[in-house]
Amino acid sequence: MIEHRLEITDLDRRIWEEELADFLPEQLYDAHVHVYDPTHCTSTTDDEPTEGVTWWERPVHLMDRTALDACYDTLYPGRRLNYLMMGWVYRRGDWDAANEFTAAQTADDPRSVAFMLTPAAFDARHVAETVDRLGFRGLKPYRWWADDENExxxxxxxxxxxxxxxxxxxxVVMMHLGKSRAIADEENLADLERLTRQYPRVKWILAHLARCLVAWPLEEAAPRLRDIPNIWFDFSSVTSTDVFMAxxxxxxxxxxMYGSDFPVDLMKGQYIGWGKAWAHLTEDMIKQxxxxxCDPRPTFIGYEMLRGARRAMLNLDLDRSTVEDIFYHNAVRLLGINH
Ligand SMILES: [Zn+2]
Structure with missing residues (x-):
């Protein structure tokens, strides 16, 4: 079986060795990673007009625990890993089968946890029953399953x-925020203020640093967001040093917390911002x-993320134990893993 199709070029190897190998701690908790079996995807080309139905399959056809470990061995050799896993966010899928698959990937590892995909149409009793039966530690909603996927x-x-x-x-809720202004949107901030007050036992992970691939939404929102309780962040897919600094x-x-967002950060390219926008600059766009x-070849988004994190952490003189907390202990504490 093919575990992955990742190709490491001499450029990737240089970036890893010169910039990242000494920086990345040995023990990692990947607090945002997707596992999937493509047979659970029921999307058609009509459902996914822009990305294509199987773009997420490109680096890894079937992402189980073995494939995940193999990706880490290839990109980040010599690290010990535990994971916060969730299924992939197909536009349409067999969610119950995908959730069973995710839960099964954590079965041999008491330090790894699974989150349940929860489309908006799911019934509360079904969610409660599935969480209890399969031992999910959190929920993973997504904007593609809401009526308005953008706003x-x-x-x-x-x-x-x-x-x-x-x-x-x-x-814990893994929340990838919607809306064109992301966390800077008034309704998003007001909702978080109300929901954290009304449901004080829920902990929120705002994925991708509150979905800030560029710095201005986080800079704008910070004075209010700082005062909201029960908020954590993963920085998967964030590559901008400015966002890490903010x-x-x-x-x-x-x-x-560290997160990889595999399979996304296994793609090559970069996230770029302009005006009030941001987008994934893909390998194909760069070729065109x-x-x-100069050498125009892109590297893995995961490497670009670590470059951004490293520059910010060096600029701010973070001590080594804080860096190690960000890459491992913060997730362990949030998830209550004490063994
Ligand atoms: Zn993700």
């Missing part, structure tokens, strides 16, 4: 009956640019 509010993705289930069971300057360092004045 959806938090409760459009995760309706309040499901938040109540999370509150009753002390679950996060590390504005929030307690024990609330910030026909650049000749």
């Amino acid at each position: 959806c509010r938090i409760t459009d993705m995760l309706p309040e009956p499901l938040i109540e289930v999370a509150n009753d069971r002390d679950l 996060a590390l300057r504005n929030f307690p360092h024990d609330r910030i 640019m026909g650049i000749t004045h």
